Amino acid sequence: MIVQHDVTIIGAGLAGLRASIGAAEKSDRISIALVSKIYPLRSHSVCAEGGTGAALREGDSVELHSWDTVKGSDFLGDQDAIEFFCSIAPREVILLEHWGCPWSRTENGMLDQRPFGGHSFPRACYAADRTGFHEMHTLYERSLMYDNIERYSEYFVTSLIIEDNRVRGVTAIDLRTGELMVFQSKAVIIATGGAGRLYEFTTYSHTVTGDGMAIAYRAGIPLKDMEFFQFHPTGLLPSGILITEGARGEGGYLLNNRNERFMERYAPEKMELAPRDIVSRSMMTEINEGRGFEGPYGQYLLLDLRHLGEEKINEKLPLIREASIKFSGVDPVEEPIPVRPVAHYTMGGIHTNMYTETPVKGLYSAGEAACVSIHGANRLGTNSTMECLVFGGVAGERAAEFALGNDFAPVSSDYVKEEERRLFDDLLSRNGDERISVIRDEMRSTMERHVGIFRNGEDLKTGLRKIQELKERFKNISITDKGRSFNTELTHALEVDFMLDLAEVVVSGALLREESRGAHYRTDFPKRDDKKWLKHTLAYYTPEGPKFDYIPVTITKWKPVERKY
Amino acid sequence: MEEREVTFIVKRFYRNEWREDRYEFKAVRGMTVLDGLFHIRDNIDPSLSFRASCRMGICGSCGMVINGKAMLACSTQIFDLGTDVVRIEPLRNMEALKDLISDFDDFFEKHRRVKPYLIRKEEKSIEEGEYIQTPDELRKYRQYSLCIKCGLCYDACSITGSNKEYLGPAALASACRFIMDSRDQGEDERIPLVSDHTGCWRCHFMAECSEVCPKEVDPADAIQKLKRKALIYSLKRLFRR
């Protein structure tokens, strides 16, 4: 079946929802399809807790927010894009307020802001500890006001239709019927989020599998800076759910299997409150040197809150207590919490400029799926939800403008037939002897082990060989459910297939980048190397594996200096 | 680490027929019902379908009936159920689509019908900054804004089950969330919507909905507030005439 919409948006998280409103406000003459593999409110963005950054008050400025972001990025962020981003951020906070967001308030009724790691001013706007949740609900509900936004929920996008460097639409499986649909469109926005499920242990929702990145990559659009993945020190076992910095802020200890507060060895002054990357690396060193605990869910360390006492835990950290009990079966009042460093953010993504344009005409990308780049080698907390708002809005407007000035481009029926063949005649009918879940788990543990917090040439080469072997083995999977309606086995196979391509790009890029910068830490090249590596990585798809190219970083006013805190 | 043999009995709607499948596996301490389902999908029966995303009780995907009660699978520890035999079925009061996946379209459509967004007679410009709202004003509606749209209340509400037109607890709580918001001026549009024969007067206030709600939204309480608002509103209209 073919449907026509002027603009198709893939993804209904913060970026996709903001884009849909941006496009709808531009003109009520354009029709917009908001396509998502899950209902919008199920998107990963609802998990964001901490805050959303914007320079709103006296004492703060766009300039200061920009500098914090540039420094945080370890100078790999594009400075023109960062200034543009910081200058629009305040407007987005107010917009959301006008649309109903229940932001936390000061006593006199103004928006409250709180401090956040890496920011030199308390500029995190927040809605209690459910910031992303409330932003999502506000945008979703606001989007219901516009009659020209049509929602296609539980439609799984499988590919982009591009010919002559011009986007023509997308293909998607209607999960309910299992039928392949074509969304013919003048403009398309990819807002499919990050790729966190590449890793075994991750704070991400199950649905964050990098689909849009892989779809764009296969269609010839380069992925940028994919080797940069952020790790947070404290993910809760077994699930990886985030335990916020607050737990250590209130005085929690990190302990190894000898009952030592091991941070003494690595950061004797700041101890548990040293910067995220230092704490994460110290924890991995403890585990690698045999001082971790071993459990059915892998190795871990302990976060001990018992000495704070029940009263303080209830008063200051109620949600952490609740999460530990519900999701781990451990009450922190009585027992220490099992934790381990955890994959937390995908800095890289689809290559765009600061107007969210990809190299393909009519194709845009925003949010965690895209790489503008404002985060460079390391994103600051609160900047990613804001990135979704700012660039989601820009993408919506630009795509609408493009749609107003251009016609539909024809979609060849051969292309659609070929995609149907690929999905249903090939993939769905496979009866090999490999299990999808086994391949997925091996991929995830390979990423964890060889492309994690500490990297080195040898490990990365081993990792690359393993991923290539898994890609080969994937050809031989079997899908037992041959039905069409909600075939989650088929969609899971597609997700794993996407992730294998992305894993290959991450490992290969990490192997080539012989320096340490931000989140990318090479034990064999422990220093940042601006002479050789102050540049963005671009990975292009070829059937034999990624081909790499590099482009310069835009530097305007801030010359690179050592990143010290 | 504590381990136990458990049995999941899953009532599935598969290829347009109901059936029950039994799965036995070893559960370890810390495992949620959702982890158990993933374990089954990955190791025993890959065709088993269910919805899940955040696995932290905030996205509303994983509502299902566990041992007779509507719960979030991701927020329920297997060892806390007090039994080693766990019966799982899809949410009731919605049509089953496949296995544990039930149709939420009607649920979301009802949410849309109550106009769940701020309605202003005039909007402030961005340059004028935020609307002022004190923490006390925020507290008046905060609880109702915590609804994750999981549909557990929909499952528990017998009126929803017997009357297809009834807006149901979640949509009505959402209406209340906006009516109680000091920034909203949409009374004239919204109150008539929620106080006709499909709205708050249908509710018999037994509060089964509030009992299953995982976020303490207390929709039954919201509906009582709506009834009061609706009464006052109709009185005001009488006098205005």
Ligand SMILES: Cc1cc2nc3c(=O)[nH]c(=O)nc-3n(C[C@H](O)[C@H](O)[C@H](O)COP(=O)(O)OP(=O)(O)OC[C@H]3O[C@@H](n4cnc5c(N)ncnc54)[C@H](O)[C@@H]3O)c2cc1C
């Ligand atoms: C635990 C946690 C806490 C966080 N806290 C903060 C914070 O405090 N502050 C902050 O700034 N950032 C935070 N972040 C980061 C931030 O939440 C994310 O970067 C951001 O929400 C990403 O939004 P998005 O719109 O790009 O993607 P998502 O919200 O992931 O949405 C992706 C959308 O794409 C759709 N989709 C994907 N694939 C397909 C497909 N094949 N077909 C159709 N649709 C598809 C999905 O259905 C979904 O609607 C946090 C992240 C985590 C994990």
Ligand code: SF4
């Ligand atoms: S209180 Fe009202 S909405 Fe709640 S379950 Fe009872 S009838 Fe349904």
Ligand code: SF4
């Ligand atoms: S009111 Fe409670 S039970 Fe009902 S949908 Fe909202 S969160 Fe779920």
Ligand code: FES
């Ligand atoms: S998976 Fe999100 S609420 Fe359970």
